[in-house]
Amino acid sequence: MPLTLARQDLLPGLNLIGKHWVPAASGATLDVSDPATDTVFAQVPDSGADDARAAVDAASAAFPAWRKLPSRDRAQILKKWLALITEHVDDLGRLISREQGKPLAEGKGEVMYAASYVEWFSEEAVRTYGDMIPEPAMGRKLMTVKEPVGVVAAITPWNFPAAMIARKIAPALAAGCTVVAKPAEDTPLTSLALVKLAREAGLPDGVLNIVTASRAKTPEVVDVWLADKRVRKVTFTGSTAVGKHLARASADTLKKLSLELGGNAPFIVFDDADIDAAVDGLMVAKFRNGGQTCVSPNRVFVQSGVHAAFVEKLAAKVGALKVGPATDSTSQIGPMINSRAIDKIEAHVKDALAGGAKVVVGGARIRDSERDGPHYYAPTVLDGVTTTMACSCEETFGPVVAVSSFDTEAQVIANANDTPYGLAAYFYSTDIRRVWRVADALESGIVGINEGALAAASAPFGGVKESGYGREGSRYGLDDYMHVKYLCQGQVI
Numbered sequence: 001m002p003l004t005l006a007r008q009d010l011l012p013g014l015n016l017i018g019k020h021w022v023p024a025a026s027g028a029t030l031d032v033s034d035p036a037t038d039t040v041f042a043q044v045p046d047s048g049a050d051d052a053r054a055a056v057d058a059a060s061a062a063f064p065a066w067r068k069l070p071s072r073d074r075a076q077i078l079k080k081w082l083a084l085i086t087e088h089v090d091d092l093g094r095l096i097s098r099e100q101g102k103p104l105a106e107g108k109g110e111v112m113y114a115a116s117y118v119e120w121f122s123e124e125a126v127r128t129y130g131d132m133i134p135e136p137a138m139g140r141k142l143m144t145v146k147e148p149v150g151v152v153a154a155i156t157p158w159n160f161p162a163a164m165i166a167r168k169i170a171p172a173l174a175a176g177c178t179v180v181a182k183p184a185e186d187t188p189l190t191s192l193a194l195v196k197l198a199r200e201a202g203l204p205d206g207v208l209n210i211v212t213a214s215r216a217k218t219p220e221v222v223d224v225w226l227a228d229k230r231v232r233k234v235t236f237t238g239s240t241a242v243g244k245h246l247a248r249a250s251a252d253t254l255k256k257l258s259l260e261l262g263g264n265a266p267f268i269v270f271d272d273a274d275i276d277a278a279v280d281g282l283m284v285a286k287f288r289n290g291g292q293t294c295v296s297p298n299r300v301f302v303q304s305g306v307h308a309a310f311v312e313k314l315a316a317k318v319g320a321l322k323v324g325p326a327t328d329s330t331s332q333i334g335p336m337i338n339s340r341a342i343d344k345i346e347a348h349v350k351d352a353l354a355g356g357a358k359v360v361v362g363g364a365r366i367r368d369s370e371r372d373g374p375h376y377y378a379p380t381v382l383d384g385v386t387t388t389m390a391c392s393c394e395e396t397f398g399p400v401v402a403v404s405s406f407d408t409e410a411q412v413i414a415n416a417n418d419t420p421y422g423l424a425a426y427f428y429s430t431d432i433r434r435v436w437r438v439a440d441a442l443e444s445g446i447v448g449i450n451e452g453a454l455a456a457a458s459a460p461f462g463g464v465k466e467s468g469y470g471r472e473g474s475r476y477g478l479d480d481y482m483h484v485k486y487l488c489q490g491q492v493i
């Protein structure tokens with residue numbers, strides 16, 4: 001079924017390089033499929049090295065004028081972009097749902113979440129203050145100014161096609177950087193629509209450039225950017241494996257890097273927790289986007305005194321979730337993004353069962369006449385999960401809750417931290433001393449305390465350990481796109 005929008009021109013199906021919407025130099029195209037049915041419904045350019053180079057040429061040429069523009073003027077363009085995104089929330093939400101598979105209400109919610117970053121950075125653009133530093137010797141003035149780093153390469157994943165690109169582009173533009181962007185191969189359409197709206201908001205030629213590419217051609221595009229000295233920063237959200245590759249490959253030109261990588265979030269429920277609140281918090285944190293989020297709880301540790309009651313209440317809620325296509329307004333869980341994703345979920349569940357875990361609810365793919373597609377997985381609760389199972393060691397990225405039981409606080413902290421990752425962690429407790437102890441002890445960039453919904457444009461989002469570095473959103477988010485220049489003036493008499 002073709003995708004019909006109120007503004008059909010929000011589907012340009014082309015790259016934006018400089019002032020022109022263009023096909024790939026080679027003429028190659030990439031098919032975009034509906035994850036619900038696996039059928040192709042749109043095409044975008046399958047770009048290569050020539051397109052990548054042309055994008056950097058344009059971004060580099062646009063940088064001197066853009067960085068000199070008063071920050072108030074840059075902020076005004078971002079505000080206009082915000083207004084256009086909000087105005088077109090229905091079209092953008094439908095685009096997200098169609099190419100990514102999340103239910104329409106969630107798709108629209110994501111648009112507003114993306115908009116919140118544009119709003120935040122439109123406000124922060126005018127607050128990139130420097131310092132006056134008390135002079136250490138007579139006759140000198142010491143000060144700092146913040147400057148944009150230059151051309152930024154932004155590489156984004158498929159799980160939040162609007163939010164991930166907005167929270168990279170908005171701070172980059174606010175800081176005075178110009179951008180070359182490459183969205184995920186599964187979900188290029190939302191990004192192209194957002195870029196189209198950014199141009200309508202008055203963004204000058206070359207300030208924002210976007211090229212789309214297949215998974216096979218992506219390294220060709222990104223390698224050009226990594227090798228190019230004019231690209232001063234790479235901002236990436238995606239898997240830790242690709243993040244490490246980007247860090248290694250950009251070492252020769254020592255680019256600034258922001259890496260928002262995989263997680264393996266623990267969710268801990270202590271005996272003294274409000275169990276109903278913990279179940280509700282887990283439902284929100286786990287099943288947003290069908291479990292395909294980097295802050296999704298991946299390992300659920302429940303203290304033995306409340307374990308049975310918690311699993312029973314959880315299973316009742318998980319079993320009631322409605323799985324179906326994004327087009328059905330009653331759907332709560334859509335299809336998984338692609339066959340690689342659902343194969344991984346299936347392999348994790350199989351591995352857990354082979355190791356002795358039990359299925360409490362769900363536990364299999366769904367394929368029936370109502371959900372005519374290959375990528376649906378039943379919301380699942382596994383119990384009796386151990387620390388060595390695949391679902392404990394890497395993120396499942398799907399609607400599977402992996403529960404295990406623990407006895408002591410010391411034991412659960414050790415287990416929670418026993419992972420190379422450190423993006424998000426959650427715990428539920430009503431003991432005020434424990435709250436501070438556990439919050440201190442968890443090795444994680446983000447900690448939810450009696451709360452499952454953590455993301456906010458005003459809060460810093462990012463990890464520690466192999467979940468990466470850099471922060472998105474918040475007052476720290478702009479610093480990643482700027483460097484500090486120290487000025488020292490002598491002869492001040």
Ligand code: NAD
Nearest residue numbers: 156157183184218219222238239242260261262294395397
């Ligand atoms: P991925 O890291 O492969 O893809 C993310 C982005 O990186 C996409 O734009 C992709 O085209 C690009 N990419 C892929 N190979 C590249 C390369 N060699 N050089 C440069 N860019 C490259 O993620 P995925 O395969 O789509 O998902 C795999 C796993 O990664 C998931 O199961 C999940 O665990 C994790 N993931 C995390 C996030 C997150 O939000 N942190 C998002 C998506 C996936």
